[in-house]
Amino acid sequence: MFKIMKKIHLAPQVFQYLLHAPDIAKKALPGQFIIIRLDETGERIPITISNSDPIQGTLTIFVQAVGKTSLEMSLMHAGDFILDVVGPLGNPTQIDLFGTVVLIGGGFGIAAIHPITRALTQAGNKTIAVLGARTKELVILEKEMLNAATKVHVVTDDESYGTKGLVTDTLKMLIEKKKPIDRIIAIGPLIMMKSVADLTRPYKIPTLVSMNPIMIDGTGMCGACRVTVGGEMKFACVDGPEFDGHAVDFEGLLNRLKTYIPEEIEAREKYLNDAGEKCRLAEVSQIYG
Amino acid sequence: MKKDTQRNKAPRIPSPEQEPEERRKNFHEVSLGYTPAMAQLEASRCIQCKKPKCVMGCPVRVGIPDFIKQVSEGNFLAAARIIKESNALPAVTGRVCPQEDQCEKHCVIGIKGEPLAIGKLERFVADYERTHSEVKTIETLPSTGKKVAIIGAGPAGLAAAGDLAKLGHEVVIFEALHKPGGVLFYGIPEFRLPKEILEAELDYLKRLGIEIKVNYVIGKIKTLDELINEDGFNAIFIGTGAGLPYFLDIPGENLNGVYSANEFLTRINLMHAWEFPVFDTPIHHHKTFAVIGGGNTALDAARTALRLPTTEKVMLVYRRSRDELPARLEEIKHAEAEGIEFHYLASPTEIKGSNGWVSEIICQKMELVGTDTSGRKHPQPVKGSTFPLKTDAVIIALGSGVNPLIAKSASDLQTDSHGHIELADPDINLTSRPGVFAGGDIVTGAATVISAMGAGKKAAEGIHKYVMNYEI
Numbered sequence: 001m002f003k004i005m006k007k008i009h010l011a012p013q014v015f016q017y018l019l020h021a022p023d024i025a026k027k028a029l030p031g032q033f034i035i036i037r038l039d040e041t042g043e044r045i046p047i048t049i050s051n052s053d054p055i056q057g058t059l060t061i062f063v064q065a066v067g068k069t070s071l072e073m074s075l076m077h078a079g080d081f082i083l084d085v086v087g088p089l090g091n092p093t094q095i096d097l098f099g100t101v102v103l104i105g106g107g108f109g110i111a112a113i114h115p116i117t118r119a120l121t122q123a124g125n126k127t128i129a130v131l132g133a134r135t136k137e138l139v140i141l142e143k144e145m146l147n148a149a150t151k152v153h154v155v156t157d158d159e160s161y162g163t164k165g166l167v168t169d170t171l172k173m174l175i176e177k178k179k180p181i182d183r184i185i186a187i188g189p190l191i192m193m194k195s196v197a198d199l200t201r202p203y204k205i206p207t208l209v210s211m212n213p214i215m216i217d218g219t220g221m222c223g224a225c226r227v228t229v230g231g232e233m234k235f236a237c238v239d240g241p242e243f244d245g246h247a248v249d250f251e252g253l254l255n256r257l258k259t260y261i262p263e264e265i266e267a268r269e270k271y272l273n274d275a276g277e278k279c280r281l282a283e284v285s286q287i288y289g
Numbered sequence: 290m291k292k293d294t295q296r297n298k299a300p301r302i303p304s305p306e307q308e309p310e311e312r313r314k315n316f317h318e319v320s321l322g323y324t325p326a327m328a329q330l331e332a333s334r335c336i337q338c339k340k341p342k343c344v345m346g347c348p349v350r351v352g353i354p355d356f357i358k359q360v361s362e363g364n365f366l367a368a369a370r371i372i373k374e375s376n377a378l379p380a381v382t383g384r385v386c387p388q389e390d391q392c393e394k395h396c397v398i399g400i401k402g403e404p405l406a407i408g409k410l411e412r413f414v415a416d417y418e419r420t421h422s423e424v425k426t427i428e429t430l431p432s433t434g435k436k437v438a439i440i441g442a443g444p445a446g447l448a449a450a451g452d453l454a455k456l457g458h459e460v461v462i463f464e465a466l467h468k469p470g471g472v473l474f475y476g477i478p479e480f481r482l483p484k485e486i487l488e489a490e491l492d493y494l495k496r497l498g499i500e501i502k503v504n505y506v507i508g509k510i511k512t513l514d515e516l517i518n519e520d521g522f523n524a525i526f527i528g529t530g531a532g533l534p535y536f537l538d539i540p541g542e543n544l545n546g547v548y549s550a551n552e553f554l555t556r557i558n559l560m561h562a563w564e565f566p567v568f569d570t571p572i573h574h575h576k577t578f579a580v581i582g583g584g585n586t587a588l589d590a591a592r593t594a595l596r597l598p599t600t601e602k603v604m605l606v607y608r609r610s611r612d613e614l615p616a617r618l619e620e621i622k623h624a625e626a627e628g629i630e631f632h633y634l635a636s637p638t639e640i641k642g643s644n645g646w647v648s649e650i651i652c653q654k655m656e657l658v659g660t661d662t663s664g665r666k667h668p669q670p671v672k673g674s675t676f677p678l679k680t681d682a683v684i685i686a687l688g689s690g691v692n693p694l695i696a697k698s699a700s701d702l703q704t705d706s707h708g709h710i711e712l713a714d715p716d717i718n719l720t721s722r723p724g725v726f727a728g729g730d731i732v733t734g735a736a737t738v739i740s741a742m743g744a745g746k747k748a749a750e751g752i753h754k755y756v757m758n759y760e761i
Contacts, residue, residue: 027510037467041561043568084503084504216552216560217555219465219506219694220692221532222549222552223533224548224552226543233536233542235533238694259573260571260573264571266571270566
């Protein structure tokens, strides 16, 4: 059992949790993830580790309440327990002195890009962060990113904050400045990562993307998280989660992510119906309001 | 019972089963097991060989004639104690061992007639003990003060743990998943090995004083060095199994509706997907399945698929013929009776889809020519003989490679080119690293539950000598 030490409602649909998991906290590195299972009937879901504090024995994670499990989690509070937490899984991000690194976080992906940015800055890199979201409220962790990165650009789809446009517009502007960019790391919706990779390919700038496919065990056993990279089958859990964005078969992944959409909708609807009273609580009505 | 010298010539007592029409709609156990009277009658067929060959056929050397004698005399609890001296999980092995290739293959009365039903008797004894008495734990020896870490709560690790605990060592098992049992939990389905029985066997191990820590991925959360230097373990046993599923490497494997057998079975067995949405993990509602492969896992997947509510047809595609199927004979017969459609001498060359989902597989006809390195008949494509099979799901059950997690985190552990851990001393299952032992699929590649248990037991002997500083 793993205790929720703290919960913050950060933005619409976005919640931040501090979990007590001392053994994992000792080992977690930027880029790694955990798998959680809320209770005996729960599913196993992978979640990026956004911060770890080996002294306090805690992990920081962010959850976007969209499916049944994340909705259920959005109704849990400090003091509640999560049945299973396993990790740290996946390979850590390579942290070296590269020179200038552009870090792109799309929406909820900002939570994943933050610890990587901080580590790369500490390693002496010039880090330029590009944070993109649909609207102002969804630009999470801006203050933390300002502390972690050398420079931060914010873009929103609806121009409610920062520059209007997409993260790729800002990235294109940065590339066209002709100042060398040694590496790009993009984490966010699959379609955003694909656009970033398509943009940087002609410039031959090494571009890493982080995959979050369907996954069960997270240790290589099930093969559900397979991704084609450069024509070869890779498992995101043991070979990734980061891969060369120029070699990833995004089309195949986009298709595989659709596998359980009908079941995800069914589970969510059922949960909202069954939870009845609870779901009239402010947080959920806000999500679906 | 009156002595009947002709009993050995009588046919074997058949074990009752759920009727095929009934069982193909449920997940309850297929084989119902002997009644006490049936067990006694079957046991009375044993001729009590002076040099029992059956024991030599058993990877863990169960005292077969001794326990059979007790069964024939109606002393079922005494029989249970004899089995447990060498086998900590008899209710499991009685159900999943390929007895026809092991103990029963060597049974002398099997030369002229049917061999003794050793597996069914072992199962009966274990079930009888569980349901008729407070299961007695074998007495453990006084504490040695030595600590042993077991990595992986599958058959190899559980067997090693059981033996080490009996010898008085403190044993901690680290399991990556949220439930212990390894393939016994996530792989073998309920209708062949009810979870309740596995839980009871695990409970027995816990009562020997073994601690099981779930959600611990050794290699990630802790290294071997840390287990030894920081946590004070005197020795380590690695029994992490063959955990990386093979795919076919043919076009279309990333289409939706293609599963590894591991994924499919894990969704059902570990995550209860057939009870979705009561349980959160789904499995898509398919009508037709094509299972590729011919081992026990392939048959487990096929028969599990058949039991899902929307399934209309399940095909099994195997590149050799029925005689070469590596699965247990009993499972093959069960699958046939349940209506699995077997397509022999066929090998898939492509999976075709529409709208991103599987629609059919293209197969190549095969013929058997000569023998290959494994001693089996070699399948060879028949030119210009491809044919389609309509299906909306494909389950690939071609076995598993080695899970790389531990070896990756311990550079001084020698592995072969496939990633199997190499043994420096195969007699005691010692690896290239002092104090670190290994056994089961991680060493041999995918094999059987009982061979992994045998390796676990052998390693336990080695570990005992090592931690006690006995001469190895």
